[in-house]
Amino acid sequence: MMYINGFSAINTLTKAGENELSLEAGFVAVPFKRQAYQDYKNYIKGAALRRMSPSVKMSAVAAQQVISQANHKNLNGVIVGTGMGCKADSDAFLEKLLEDETLLSPTKFIQSTHNTVAGQLAILLDCKAYNMTFVQNSLSLESALIDAQLELASSEEKNILVGGVDELSPKTEEHLQFLHPESTFNFGEGAHFFMVANQKYNESVAQIKSIELVSELKAENLQTKINEILERNKLQINDIDAVILGIDQYLDNYYGILQETFHNSAVYTYKNKIGEFYTTNGFALWLACYGFKNQQIPTEFLYGKTVGKRLNNVLIYNQNNGKEHSFILVQNL
Amino acid sequence: MRVAITGLGIISAIGNHAEEHFFSLKNKQSGVGKLALLETAHDNLPFGEIKLTNQQLEEALDLPKKNNFTRASLLGLFAVKQAIKQANLNLIGELSFINGTSVGGMDFSEKYWKEFKENSPKNKYIEAQHPGFTTNTMAEAMGLKNYTTTISTACSSGANAIIKASKLIENNQAHIVLAGATDCLSKFTINGFNSLKILSEKPCMPFDKNRTGLNLGEGAAYLILESEQSALKRNQPILAYLSGYGNANDAFHQTASSETGEGSFLTMQKALEKSGLETRDIDYINAHGTATYNNDLSEGIAISKIFESEIPEVSSTKAFTGHTLAAAGAIEAVFSTLAIQQQCIFPNLNFQDKIEEIGFEPQTGFVEKEINHVLSNSFGFGGNCSSLIFSKA
Amino acid sequence: MSNLREELKYKIIENLNLEDLSVEDIGNNDLLFGDDIGLDSIDALEIIVLLEKDYGIKITDPKQGKEIFESIETIAQFIEKNQ
Numbered sequence: 001m002m003y004i005n006g007f008s009a010i011n012t013l014t015k016a017g018e019n020e021l022s023l024e025a026g027f028v029a030v031p032f033k034r035q036a037y038q039d040y041k042n043y044i045k046g047a048a049l050r051r052m053s054p055s056v057k058m059s060a061v062a063a064q065q066v067i068s069q070a071n072h073k074n075l076n077g078v079i080v081g082t083g084m085g086c087k088a089d090s091d092a093f094l095e096k097l098l099e100d101e102t103l104l105s106p107t108k109f110i111q112s113t114h115n116t117v118a119g120q121l122a123i124l125l126d127c128k129a130y131n132m133t134f135v136q137n138s139l140s141l142e143s144a145l146i147d148a149q150l151e152l153a154s155s156e157e158k159n160i161l162v163g164g165v166d167e168l169s170p171k172t173e174e175h176l177q178f179l180h181p182e183s184t185f186n187f188g189e190g191a192h193f194f195m196v197a198n199q200k201y202n203e204s205v206a207q208i209k210s211i212e213l214v215s216e217l218k219a220e221n222l223q224t225k226i227n228e229i230l231e232r233n234k235l236q237i238n239d240i241d242a243v244i245l246g247i248d249q250y251l252d253n254y255y256g257i258l259q260e261t262f263h264n265s266a267v268y269t270y271k272n273k274i275g276e277f278y279t280t281n282g283f284a285l286w287l288a289c290y291g292f293k294n295q296q297i298p299t300e301f302l303y304g305k306t307v308g309k310r311l312n313n314v315l316i317y318n319q320n321n322g323k324e325h326s327f328i329l330v331q332n333l
Numbered sequence: 334m335r336v337a338i339t340g341l342g343i344i345s346a347i348g349n350h351a352e353e354h355f356f357s358l359k360n361k362q363s364g365v366g367k368l369a370l371l372e373t374a375h376d377n378l379p380f381g382e383i384k385l386t387n388q389q390l391e392e393a394l395d396l397p398k399k400n401n402f403t404r405a406s407l408l409g410l411f412a413v414k415q416a417i418k419q420a421n422l423n424l425i426g427e428l429s430f431i432n433g434t435s436v437g438g439m440d441f442s443e444k445y446w447k448e449f450k451e452n453s454p455k456n457k458y459i460e461a462q463h464p465g466f467t468t469n470t471m472a473e474a475m476g477l478k479n480y481t482t483t484i485s486t487a488c489s490s491g492a493n494a495i496i497k498a499s500k501l502i503e504n505n506q507a508h509i510v511l512a513g514a515t516d517c518l519s520k521f522t523i524n525g526f527n528s529l530k531i532l533s534e535k536p537c538m539p540f541d542k543n544r545t546g547l548n549l550g551e552g553a554a555y556l557i558l559e560s561e562q563s564a565l566k567r568n569q570p571i572l573a574y575l576s577g578y579g580n581a582n583d584a585f586h587q588t589a590s591s592e593t594g595e596g597s598f599l600t601m602q603k604a605l606e607k608s609g610l611e612t613r614d615i616d617y618i619n620a621h622g623t624a625t626y627n628n629d630l631s632e633g634i635a636i637s638k639i640f641e642s643e644i645p646e647v648s649s650t651k652a653f654t655g656h657t658l659a660a661a662g663a664i665e666a667v668f669s670t671l672a673i674q675q676q677c678i679f680p681n682l683n684f685q686d687k688i689e690e691i692g693f694e695p696q697t698g699f700v701e702k703e704i705n706h707v708l709s710n711s712f713g714f715g716g717n718c719s720s721l722i723f724s725k726a
Numbered sequence: 727m728s729n730l731r732e733e734l735k736y737k738i739i740e741n742l743n744l745e746d747l748s749v750e751d752i753g754n755n756d757l758l759f760g761d762d763i764g765l766d767s768i769d770a771l772e773i774i775v776l777l778e779k780d781y782g783i784k785i786t787d788p789k790q791g792k793e794i795f796e797s798i799e800t801i802a803q804f805i806e807k808n809q
Contacts, residue, residue, distance in 0.1 A: 110529070113714050132486060
């Protein structure tokens with residue numbers, strides 16, 4: 001059993017701390033989207049703040065918000081997924097050493113290990129419990145969620161902080177243009193954090209029924225995979241009220257198969273609004289939680305048909321260029 | 334449910350497979366010395382470098398000329414193949430794969446950083462520095478389709494990959510898992526550790542009062558972990574069991590361990606609890622023992638605190654291999670399994686004077702004795718502390 | 727003489743990213759690593775690099791830094807003695 005008892009996001013669309021969407025901001029057509037939140041001092045003491053990279057800052061705020069939503073329960077673990085870690089500091093240290101290998105200062109280096117965010121959260125929250133970091137491209141956050149599920153498979157009451165974060169460094173911007181010269185798509189950054197537990201509380205907003213990750217999956221086997229997941233959860237196709245798809249700039253047939261399968265459900269998408277990054281799927285899970293709380297997902301995210309009346313079962317599907325497929329089934333409480 | 338180890342694969346500065354490692358450890362032959370392959374301004378310092386070029390590794394692995402392999406993935410696949418072979422696995426595509434790496438393909442990122450530009454053929458290495466790149470390169474070469482992920486918790490990555498594999502098996506989400514870690518030497522890490530002033534100018538001296546810092550190394554090690562039932566059904570010899578593990582965070586400082594060693598204390602305590610063993614059941618501790626001032630004091634205090642008057646034999650093997658970062662936990666998991674199979678304790682090199690604040694001296698000789706349970710520690714930046722307990726089959 | 731102390735304060739604020747502090751906030755005898763300013767071991771390494779880069783003074787053993795880096799005053803005296 002995995003319940004979500006708090007959810008928070010820092011990205012171009014959300015007002016940090018309020019779990020509200022400021023949709024206008026997201027419609028500005030810029031190729032790179034940097035989140036605008038800057039009031040870090042409300043959450044982090046000055047001395048600690050001075051060395052923190054954007055990823056650590058975003059995560060520190062989002063983490064504290066979900067902990068307070070979940071009424072500050074005793075924390076039994078911190079699990080973070082990140083595709084690139086504290087990329088800006090890593091870039092900075094690398095460029096310095098390529099110039100000259102002597103007289104390098106350590107500050108940028110110590111931020112560059114991929115577990116910096118989880119480590120800094122442990123210090124900030126004084127959490128000596130389980131601590132883990134997954135760095136698996138577009139399955140980073142999903143790997144963290146699966147790990148949380150395993151940690152929660154215990155008879156004791158457990159609460160775990162789990163989240164995904166990626167920052168858009170200036171060098172990454174430049175490199176992405178080399179990798180995707182034809183791109184018409186937005187690249188972005190953000191942090192999405194969740195408090196999950198194996199107990200249902202008053203503040204619980206959703207239950208994650210299932211998370212499945214597949215590295216390699218042929219399009220013709222996608223339908224079978226979906227059927228398996230539904231069957232295991234004793235659901236029919238028509239029980240899925242909404243699907244949130246990670247549609248990106250690559251026109252492939254995977255997302256089309258889901259649209260076809262769930263033609264009676266509402267279909268939503270989001271990368272066109274918050275931008276593409278390795279842990280961008282965190283927004284889809286956030287959006288599902290937001291939808292359950294407000295009884296609807298804003299129509300701005302609709303892809304195709306109209307919204308259904310109820311919002312009980314949501315299937316989130318994402319993949320990266322035909323690889324790294326993730327299926328998250330989440331249910332309203 | 335018991336989690337069995339049925340395959341081992343390893344490469345480091347002291348050997349290209351498990352038997353060579355055992356020979357080097359037994360005969361006190363260290364792999365730490367002068368650099369021959371990597372070019373850096375810090376080539377005055379000693380390193381645990383593997384003296385095989387990338388090209389030699391490519392040839393040994395029979396890779397096509399055109400490939401995306403970075404050194405970490407070359408070393409990784411080199412070790413993986415041994416583990417798969419020993420465990421007699423046929424349906425490799427169905428394996429779950431938990432990989433640990435910290436440096437990833439940074440060696441290629443730093444080499445081509447200035448060549449990344451429009452239409453450059455080197456752009457395929459832009460993403461190489463993300464750990465997932467190294468893992469996927471290995472996974473694709475093996476034809477893995479199932480669940481593949483990467484753990485990057487600095488120097489505890491290898492140990493955490495093994496923990497994760499065990500959790501998957503215990504929760505019935507997988508029967509057989511390939512887990513381990515790989516890291517290569519790179520200018521990035523050499524300069525990083527140098528900027529922290531923790532690289533020793535001489536071969537490192539774990540647990541010595543006058544220790545002068547660590548030596549960096551490179552390597553890879555992988556284990557095949559499977560449920561006991563699966564191993565028995567396949568008639569596959571069980572080399573050892575993973576009987577316990579712990580993971581905790583020191584929550585003290587980004588790079589330094591707390592002086593009280595709280596994170597290391599907690600993780601050893603958790604590992605003992607999980608295994609159901611008492612402190613007196615542990616016959617040998619393969620310590621993290623990096624030979625930095627900070628680590629050895631902190632780890633030593635934690636060991637003294639938890640084992641009180643019954644401290645088992647302790648040694649660090651870092652002076653053989655150098656500190657192989659993410660790979661260390663996996664390499665030392667292989668050493669722990671070898672210690673159980675061969676019923677021995679490996680020597681702690683370069684030790685002379687005891688650290689006053691801690692209650693033990695490391696074992697400096699190769700000692701044959703009854704070994705039923707081995708505790709292996711791995712601690713990293715970010716306060717990440719992990720311990721594994723291996724038990725005799 | 728006191729220029730060196732002001733210069734050191736400025737450089738330490740700049741290099742250590744002490745955004746919240748200004749030169750006036752640091753007294754010559756304030757404990758840099760104690761309760762007054764609250765620096766840590768990473769800052770000590772940053773100061774070592776700063777001394778070598780800007781004043782040509784090399785400190786090889788980080789432990790040696792402990793006494794030298796007690797305050798702006800002790801660092802200034804160390805520089806004056808060694809330059």
